Amino acid sequence: MQPVIAVAGVGKTYKSGQVALRDIDLEIAKGEIFALLGPNGAGKTTLIGIICGVVNATSGTILVDGHDNVRDWRRARARIGLVPQELSTETFESVWATVNHSRGLFGKAPNKPFVEQLLKDLSLWEKRDAKIMTLSGGMKRRVLIAKALAHEPEILFLDEPTAGVDVSLRRDMWKLVRSLRERGVTIILTTHYIEEAEEMADRVGVIDKGRIILVEEKAALMRKLGKRRLTLTLEAPLAAIPAALARWDLRLEAEGTLLVYTFDAREEETGIPGLLRALHDLGIGFSDLDMEKSSLEDIFVDLVERAEAAE
DSSP, rough: OSSSEEEEEEEEEESSOEEEEEEEEEEEEOOOOOEEEOOOTTTHHHHHHHHSSSSSOOOEEEETTTTTTTHHHHHHTEEEEEEEESSOOOOOOOOOOHHHHHHHHHTTTOHHHHHHHHHTTTTOOGGGSSSSGGGGGHHHHHHHHHHHHTTOOOOOESSTTTTOHHHHHHHHHHHHHHHHHHHOOOOEEEEHHHHHHHHHHHHEEETTTEEEEEEEEEEHHHHHHHOOEEEEESSSSSOOGGGGGSSEEEETTTTEEOOOOOEEEEESSSHHHHHHHHHHHHTEEEEEEEEEEOOOHHHHHHHHHHHHHHH
């Protein structure tokens, strides 16, 4: 099956000599939700800008639904909706005018029922006649989303769409994302709220210092790299971990009242029975225990730290 987005050998070097992207290869399937994660300055926004045609690549090629985004940029760009990080809107226009204008830019005929429903879905209908300059930051973010969807794109880029917005907008945003996906829209998002990626994404890509260091199905990634933590609430605090427990990956938390054991759940021998026996032999009692698995955030931090250590 042909990917809806195919990135091959894309690099970006600015005139200053700063290398923002290095030989990026990436394919995104039609209808999936793809989360691109990375620390600040990793190259997420630059890569999105290049795919959307608002930043020029230094090298490489990009196909959007089979259309080269340089040679056939009109058809490529018409398939894309972009919600950028920055709140750049026509401050003196009304909400209704700016959303309809965005639709017309892509050659779409006026469609009042469609735009009306879009504004209602984003809780903007009551503000349709308000000038952008009078809106709150959260409402301006909703307008950016409406503008991006006005021409009914097949691919939607969301670059930190819920950064700094209220819970209400975040809830409306993800409700809309789910409905778009049900209609077959491909969604690529970057977010600082990794729990959102964990909940929404089908696949996850991790970028660091301009390189893609991993692309994996979310479920497979969490099975492969996820660890588990056993937390024991001690009956008496420990000042230090006894030498006899050195074979286990342990650390003390909460002023020595919690003993945390991190282990790989894929291993046949988790080491838990042996640890509990060793604690008993040392006279270290505990009143409670709790087991939890790694989150996507834990995995992301671990991947970035490993990539940086390997350099």
